[in-house]
Every structure is written in C-alpha cells, then in structure tokens.
Amino acid sequence: MRSRALTCVALLTGLAVLGGTASAAPASPEAFGTAGRFDRPHSGFAPQWTKLRDGSPEQVGLDRAPIDAAWNQLRAWTEKQGTANPLYAGAVGVLVHDGVVVSKGALGHALRYADDKGTELPKDKWVPMGADTIFDMASISKLFTSVVVMQQVERGKIDLDRTVASYLPAYAANGKEGIKVRQLLTHTTGMQPFIPLWRDWPDKPSRIKAALESKLQQPPGTGYIYSDLNLITLAVLAEQVAGAPLDVLVRKGVTDPLGMTDTGYNPPKEKLHRVAATEFAVVPPRGMVRGEVHDENAWSLGGVAGHAGIFSTARDMAVFGQMVLNGGSYGGKRVLRPDTLRDMTVNYIPQFAPNQRGLGFELNQHWYMDGLAGQRTAGHTGFTGTSLVIDPTSRSVAVLLTNRVHPTRTWGSNNPARRAFARGLAQAMGVRPVQGPDAWYSGAPDARDATLTTPALPGAKVATFDVFVDTEPKLDKLTVEASVDGGTSWQPVPLRTGGRGAPEGPQEALSGSGHRSWWTVLADLPEAKDVTLRWRYSTDAQSSGRGVYLDGIRVWGPTGLVLDGEREPRRLTADGWRTARH
Template sequence: MNPQLPRSPHYRGARRGTRTTGEGVTVRALLITALLAILVTTTPAHATASETGRHEADGEVAVQERRGRFDVVRRGWADDVLRSGRPESVGLDPGPIAGALDQVRRFTAPDASGHPLFAGAVTLLAHDGVVTTHEPTGWAVRYADAAGTELPEDRRVPMRADTIFDLASISKLFTSIVVVRRQELGQLDLDAPVARYLPEFGVNGKSAITVRQLLTHTSGLEPWLPLWSKYPDVPARLKAVLDVAPKNPPGSTYTYSDLNLITLGLLAHRLTGKPLDVLVREEITEPLGLRDTGYNPPADELDRVAATEFQAHRGLVRGQVHDENAWSLGGVAGHAGVFGTAADLAVLGQAILNGGEYRGRRILRPRTVELMLTDFNQGFPGNAHGLGFELDQRWYMGALTSPKAAGHTGFTGTTLVLDPLSGSIAVLLTNRVHPSRDWGSINPARRAVANGLAAALAVRPRHGRAAWTATTHLGTLTTATLTRSDRVRLRFDAFVDLDPGDRVVVQASNDGTSWRDLKVLAGYGARRWERVELATESATAFRWLYVKGEGYGGRGVYVDGVRVSDRHGVVVDAERDPGVLRADGWRSADR
C-alpha cells in the first residue's frame, strides 16, 4: 500500500455529481437497485457483436463495465483522485503486474555485463484513480566510485517509496505546461515567432521559428551545446543559446533539442518577470500539492535523494541536477533540473488525464490539455509530439502504446507513461546513471513495466467465456476439415493490437497442406473488437497464422465466435463445439 496516497476522505465509491445514500435509503432507490439486478441477471451471457459493439462505440459502457479493460476505451476526461488499492479492486489481473515487478527487481542484480541495469527503482502503477502498485527496490546509493565498487551494505542507502529522483528531461513537461499557460492567459500566440517576445532569439536565421516549433522539436535547432564547459558564466551560456543558428530550416525536420526548452524557459521568464522555478512552483506544484517536486532539493532532504553519477569534475552527484548544462545554469533550466517522487509524478499525470484539474485545483483548461496531447508532427512519422508530451512511442510505452498514449523519459533513468484510453498511469523512476551513464539502456525495463500494466487490463471474450489468443512467435489456429467446400463463408470476431511488424493472416486451404492468404488483420491502437466476414468459392479448412516481427510487440491478437457456413447452412460453430479448432501456439483465454 502507498503511504503517501491514502484513500481520499472525499471518495465514497461514486463519481462527482453522484449522491451516495446513508441510513435513509429511499424506496425508489431500492426499486431501481432491484430493477438493475434483474436486468443484469436476465441479460444473455453474450450479446451479439453488433449490439455490444454499438454501445461500446458510442461510449455508453458503464464505468464498472469499462474498468480494468483494454478492449473498451475511455471517453472524455477522468475525474479521479489517486488513492491506494489492490489491482483486483479495479478489475486488473495482479499476475502480469507481479511479473513486471519481478523483472524490475531482477534488473537490480548483475547480468552478463557484470553489473545491474540500474542500482534501484520505484515503480508506480495506477488505473482509474487507484494506485495498485508503489514499490521500491534496490538502492538509492550503492557505489563508492565511478568504477562501480559497491559500498558495504550497511553504508548503502535503500530505495524508498518516497525517494526523490532527478527527473532529467521529464522537466520538459513542467516547462511546457508553464508555456502553454501563457497562451491560456493571452500572453502569447503559439504560432507567433519566438522573437516577438524574446527579440534576442531572432538572430542568425531564427526570426521565423515559432513557439509551437520549440514545443514540438521542429525548430531546426541542434540537440545541445556544451554550455557548462565552453562558456565561462551564466550570462555567456544563455547568450550562446539565444545566438545559436539553426542546424536545419525551421519546420523541415524533427530534432529533439534541449535548446528548444531552455529557450522556452527564458521566454516564460521574460513574459512574466518570474524565473522558471517560481512559475513551476506557483502554477504546478503548489496547486497540485506536489510537496516533493521542484528544483534544487533542500539540504535537509538529501537522505531521500537518489544518487546519480560520479563525474570527474563534481564527484558523486546527489541532490544537484545531473545534467551539466542545467547545473551550470544554477540548477534551473527549461530542459532539466526538476526533482520529484513517483507519487508526485503520478499526481501530475492524473491531472492531465483529468483534463488539467486535480482535487478541484485547475492548472490547465481541458482544451489546452487536448492540444498538449495532439500530434502536431504527422509530417515526421515515428516522432509524434504534442505541445511538450511525446506521443505513441512504443520503445518505452510498450503495449500501452496508441496514438493517444503520452509521456516522457529522462536521461537519468526516469519514465512517465499516460494511457488516456484506459485511464492508466505507469511510472518507473531509476537511478540508472549511478555510478556511470555508460552502463547501458534501461528501455527493456521501461517496456516491462508498461507491458505488465497493459497485460493486467482485460480483453474480454466477445462470445461465451473464452476466446483464442496467440502465445508464441509463430502459431496457427486451424479449423477442422470441412466435408463440403463450395461457396464457403467464414465469420469471426477479431481483436488486434500488435506492433506494425507483426502479422496475423487469415488463410484458406483446399487440401490442408497449401494455404492462400485471404486477409491480413490489423488494428493497432484501435482497441476494439471487429466483425470479419470472408467468402471464397472453395475451401476445406481455414486458419489464422500469427508471425511475431522484430518490433516490441503489443497487447495481442484474439479470435472469437468462429463460424463457417456454405449454401446449405452452418458447418462449423466453434462456440458450440470448441473442439473444431486446433491450436498450435494459441490458447483459450478468458481475458
């Protein structure tokens, strides 16, 4: 259980606007309850695909029907306050979550390289406002030097649920929120040149670069400059940022750049007269109650701060920002510098899922949040980006990925993933640069956590109690041999959420040996069941061939309600007789 997220005293199991009853329950309420019970018990176990699909497509599924499901998307903004609970309380399968946590723990042990993937971590998972997982593992301080000499165990600092991490580039989200608030308040136009508000920036070919291009990393600026080592003081470093010439024509390319966000931090300061750290405190952390989030942690909290790297010029970095450029700017910069806990980061994520509000305190209007989660980079495939948020990035969002999935990562080993379609949050905070930034990528851990939460969400069978799902890299699901083969029609329901490199092919055969393709199934990001009907002049068998590609995978493929008919009627009905399907690398699944 999460000690920082107790059950809210305002939470009574009902949504805002729903009145709960005390001792004086009315007769009318009892009658309504009884009627609902009758409807539930008399509804057929499996409504037709068209009936159920119509309600789900219209967003009419009740909260209790959508909760814990991957195959029914959430419509509109949430209205949740985070509170602790068990996975089962919101319909999640605890097994995949436990498996993901086991993987995170294993990553803190040495592997073939001789060292762990990271010294320690805190994992937080939430769904529908319930924090089901908040687990620390490993060490906040583990090493004595840059070579990786381990401290004696009694001198190490264990990771805690409330350990404070250097969030690194997740800081960019805080800067972005501050900037888009300026648009809300009428202080800037996102499509205006930055030089309108920050004239010093409009030199060396940058006069046309817009605020939106900085937010979406399409400004053409190079990724970074060695500010800390090449320039003598803060004024010289800031001037270097403002003077830099574009590497590419503005709007022509996507290049992830720290310089974009450093510039935005300066822009916000110029517009308001307040430094970035003050704006972040006044407009984000204080309204949301993020007590452990901010720049330059106070000295009396050092025992809770995770160590980062041993640097030749600084020694062990702990309690100061790891990024050298942000450090050289006093610890406050648009691209890095924010420290925080997993619990605080989850609250920020929930505020975004709520449309900019948390516990009655609004930091953004819903329309502004919508813009932050809108892909403005469709001209640069693979680099989907809203106003600050990265979108649709399977390399760290794993099976939670969809065109609506949003998040950010940080170089120190931090990750935030928001899944608006299921109302879910995945946070993985690690100190992977402790003791060295050269010990490898933690992307496998990022995906493991996201995949665990995605797998805990159910894909409910379309008919009856079970559907068929692929389980191996190469598998087939094959119908029994048909006794008649002329003018055959195949009908089934399919749920497909896979990496674009994976393939699911429906095939037909006249002899059971050679197969011809009828249809390739696709559905990445759609998260819904689809009815499929195929016809062929002749066939004695059908099969579903699943081939895993080289990508990161997805939630999976499910097939249900298989029926084969010819001109005389139904010849195969897998719901009545599951034995007519032969599975090799597929299994029967109830979620």
C-alpha cells in the same frame, strides 16, 4: 466475384448468410462498467475531483497477475544476468487506474556503487530504494516547462503562433527569425539537439546567449529533431513574459497547487539522504552525482533549466499524471483549462511519423508506453531512467523511476523495464469476449509467432470471426493464412473488416492500437477441395501492445458451417494462444 463481395458486405453488417448468422456486434460501452476494461475506452477527461487513493487491482476490476509478473521482471533487472550488468541499481513504480493506486513498490538501491567502473560500496553503505526516494527526472522536466508556458498562453502573454524572435530578439540569429513558439513545443524548429554549453561557454549569461543564437541543423518545419535547445529557449521566454525565474513559475504554478511537496529543482540538503544517485561523472570531474542535476548543461545553468533539473518522487508524478487525466485540475486546484490540456495532447506532426508530438508531450510511443499506447496516450521519458505514461482512454497512469545511469550511462537502456511495466497494467485490464464465456488470446512475447490452426476443412469458402487487435502498428501483425496442401505451404488471405477504427478495403494483415474495439472480419478463402487455416500473430524484436483476441471463429462452405469454433474449440490447435475470459 460479385456474389462473394455481397457475402462480405452481408457478414460485416450482421445479416444472415450462408445458412448462419454473422457475429453479434459488441455491446455498447454503457452496457457494462468501464473500470478495469481495456475495451471500453473513455472519450473525455476524468471527473475533475478525482483524487488518488490507495487500493488494490481487484477494487477496480483488474487482474493482479500481469502486474505481479511485471514487478518480478523489474526485480530481476536490478541484478546481473550472467555477465551482463543490471539494467539499473533500483526502481520505484506506481500504477494508477480509475483514480486508484493499484500497485506501488520500491526495488534495489538508490546508492550502490563507488565509481564509474561499477565497484560496489561496502554493503553497509548501500542505500535502499524507498517509496519516497527522490529522482532526477531529466527530460520529464520538459513537461513542467511546457505547462508553465501554456499557463502564460492562457493569460494572453504568449501567442503560440507568434515568432520566438518577437519575444526574444537574440533568437533571430542564424536564420531563425521565422520560427514560431509552437515549433519549440513540437520540436520542429530544425535546431540541433544539443551543444555543450557547460564546456564551451564560461558562465550562465554566455550559455543562455549561445543557446538562443545556436545554428539550425535543418530548415524549420521540414522535420522533427528532438532538441534540448528548444526547451531552454521556452524557459527563457516564459521567464521574460512572466517576470519570474523558472523555478518560481513551476513552484507557484504547478507543484504548490498540486501538493507535490517533493518536486522541484536543486533538492535541499535535508532531503539528500532520500535522493537516488545518478552517474559517477568523469568529464566534467564531478564524482558521484547525487542531489545535483545529472544533465551537464542544466548543471552549468545552476540546476534550473527548461530541459532538465526537476527532481520528484513516483507519488508526486502520479499526481501530475492524474491532473492531466482530470483535464488540468487536482485536489480542487486548477493548473490548466481542459481545452488547453486537450490542445497539448493533439498530434501536431502527423507528417513526421512515427514521431508524434503534442505541445510538450510525446504521444503514442510504443517503445516505452507499450500496451498503454494509443492516439491519446501522452508522456515523456528522462535520460536518467525515468518514464511517465498517461492513458486517458483507460484513465491510467504508469510511473517508473529508475537510476539506470548509476554508476554509468554506458551500461545500457532501461527501455525493456519501461515497456514491461506499462504492459503489465494494460494486460491487467479486461477485454470481454463477444460470444460465449471466453475467447482465444495471444500476448506473444517479442520475436515470436503464435499460431491457431484448423484441421483440413473440405469445401471451405469463407471464414468469419471477431478480432480485438492492440499491437505495435505495422510491426506486430495478425495474418490469416490458408494452405491447400495440408500445411506444407501457406499464403495470406485477404481480410475485410468492420467496426470502429477498422481499416477500409482488403487487408493482408491486421495491426494497430488506439481504437480499442472489436472488429468483425471476413476472410475469403482460396478455391480448393480442402483448406487449412491458421491465425498467425507475429511480433518483432521489441515493443508490443495489449495483444490479440479472436472470438466467434466460423468457417463456411456452400451449404453451411464446416467449423464452429465456439462449439468445437478442440478442433483448433493452439501454439502461443490460450482461451481467456478476461
């Protein structure tokens, strides 16, 4: 046992052992360019002068094929699949990498249906999506409210650690007197998610009063409850301390400085022809909602609310995302200080995993960020079918705007499209093999096992390999399994890993995201005359990551190598794996 432990230590530190050498450590980030590289993460903000410019995937070292595949999926989802309804009537998307708009497009229709039953309008009444189509952003509006609040923090008018009631005395009702402003931003107030302000109160003053005085669902600080009431409260607080309405604060503090000319509340009539329709509302009886905010509570508050109400285009939202990557500035205009943006993208609620929240931003959510997810990846979604993903580690932005509630919210979720779009950009970025010109790669689809299997290896004792793992944590796993009966039965073997972000101690499986680095791995094999090995990558029913790479596979016996995967790749049987140089 002691000699085997020493072997593990030696291999993981790159020392010569068992008649060979361990895999070479990956080159430093400075050894190669970082553009187009998923495995060369950035640690800081992009240069503050970075401004969006149109280009191509190839200009920044990306592989076009995964992006094209994502667009093909998005296009298919605009139409019925058999008897199933479309995921959405139409979509507009923008992908940004290293300041370059590498892909953009518009699919389907901004207006297609006449009622909530899905009756189609005559085709000459359909309105196609365009690059400049304006969408109801729904809860992405919360990011604009959060930015306005943090601007007031920078000016010393709001203290995140003061109680909300010290600014808004009415908020103290129903046991909320101790809740801090920071808890509103992180959704840890314990407030209930929603109350029907539009239905149960007659006018805006009574609705605001009801939101402030709302009862708690659970004690503050004891859990995470995503609540529109938190952001309604934050907007009222910002208006109180700044002495101006929310729409003015957003316009003067965010959209005007950033040149987001199509972003704001209550789109003017002259832009109505560019606005995507949302739902045919029966209760309340609003008919086909187009050009007014879809959210009923925001509608009842005049279209301007902390939780919903913003309309925008994909290009404008890409500018917002680049502002975040730049540390708070864009086009020579600073919206927030870098330290403020850094604070906004720290996870303040690790105790409430898998929920991860900064100050306003959602963080590291595979259910829509997919392959772009990581500890620093920030974003938000909107109920109407919108999503924004901002990945500082690769300096990338993915904006996907759909009208998935047109004609009705009951047709389902567009989360598969959100994931596919983010995954396309992630897989377009390269991962450089550690040894030789290529590595084994699996980006297995949902609910699939991919296996890479050796023949029976006489005298096998130890396996070593390099691995790059970017998966949905804990749910999508790479397991190394051994069989001593010719493949009839399999058992996992313990793994020891080394490298940035590698787990400590013996592991039965490897998973996770965010570290974006190669690990060196040792697998201690069972005692047997012949041992067959397989690397099994298993995915669950939804969400994914960039995928898994294997390189430098070697299996050792007492006298040296019994398998060299670099020199003998044909001895490995691949199902769901392929060799890749990217």
